Amino acid sequence: MDVPQHLLTEFSTQEKEQTEAQGNTDYFLSSGDKIRFFFEKGVFDSKGDFLLPKEKSLNKIGHALHAREPAFKNLTFSPKVKEVALKLDLKEPVIVQSMYIFKQPGIGGEVTPHQDATFLYTEPLGSITGFWIAIEDSTEENGCLWFIPGSHKAGITRRMLRSPKGEHPLIKFMGQERNYPDDEFISVPVKKGGLILIHGQVVHKSALNTSDKSRHAYTFHIMESRDGHWSEENWLQPTPELPFSPLYT
Numbered sequence: 750m751d752v753p754q755h756l757l758t759e760f761s762t763q764e765k766e767q768t769e770a771q772g773n774t775d776y777f778l779s780s781g782d783k784i785r786f787f788f789e790k791g792v793f794d795s796k797g798d799f800l801l802p803k804e805k806s807l808n809k810i811g812h813a814l815h816a817r818e819p820a821f822k823n824l825t826f827s828p829k830v831k832e833v834a835l836k837l838d839l840k841e842p843v844i845v846q847s848m849y850i851f852k853q854p855g856i857g858g859e860v861t862p863h864q865d866a867t868f869l870y871t872e873p874l875g876s877i878t879g880f881w882i883a884i885e886d887s888t889e890e891n892g893c894l895w896f897i898p899g900s901h902k903a904g905i906t907r908r909m910l911r912s913p914k915g916e917h918p919l920i921k922f923m924g925q926e927r928n929y930p931d932d933e934f935i936s937v938p939v940k941k942g943g944l945i946l947i948h949g950q951v952v953h954k955s956a957l958n959t960s961d962k963s964r965h966a967y968t969f970h971i972m973e974s975r976d977g978h979w980s981e982e983n984w985l986q987p988t989p990e991l992p993f994s995p996l997y998t
Contacts, residue, residue, distance in 0.1 A: 750804075752786050754797050778911065778919055778984055780812045781846060782991035787811070789856050801856075808858060811848035815969055816991055821847060825969055826996065830880065833944070834996055837878065840975040843993035845869060845877075846985055847969035849884075852892045857958030862929045864900075866949040868909045869970055869983060876977025877949030877970055883939045884965035892958035894945060895934040900952040910982045920984055971996060 776785060792799060792806035799806055814821040825844060834842050869877050887893040907924040929952055939945055958964060972979060987993045
């Protein structure tokens with residue numbers, strides 16, 4: 750990990766902070782075919798120096814681990830993943846992005862209620878599926894995922910868009926997130942090695958990790974490309990160097 754100081758980026762799921770942080774640097778927008786490092790809020794002092802060890806300051810690493818790092822490539826394209834995709838009746842699935850999420854003890858940031866299709870929009874909706882693999886036990890204490898059952902049936906009301914060339918900030922939002930009562934969510938703890946499949950439109954979140962245990966996870970998103978069309982307005986775009994990789998190879 751060697752990130753120049755002027756590119757140190759704190760990752761957030763809050764809309765205002767996303768626009769101000771990720772929306773002000775190409776480091777985030779150009780990460781689709783690279784391995785980039787994103788940090789938790791509050792880990793830098795006023796001079797931009799780390800207050801904690803670098804490895805304890807990371808929020809996540811993304812977004813092309815599945816293509817650039819052999820350990821994650823082997824997992825993403827493993828027979829077990831392909832077996833699950835076949836059971837989901839995916840005909841021509843492609844990998845669009847991947848992330849390693851740390852959920853650091855004591856500081857692992859809250860992920861506010863959202864739908865993945867807000868950020869990874871396809872036409873028609875429903876072409877995106879997230880594979881979320883627990884590298885460590887995921888519990889209510891260390892920030893497991895929470896879902897609203899049935900919420901994948903209601904469509905989406907918000908999209909994150911890449912701004913037209915020359916406009917600033919580099920990303921913008923269209924529409925508004927709904928308000929979701931806390932009592933609609935159910936927790937989904939999972940043991941180390943377990944898999945959670947995430948429909949692109951299901952509402953989910955995770956809380957701040959205030960425990961003394963981390964909650965590492967590896968996650969990637971698959972698009973059914975036979976009938977699904979990737980929006981050219983999405984923040985993440987395939988490149989000539991790394992087009993979306995077919996799962997069945």
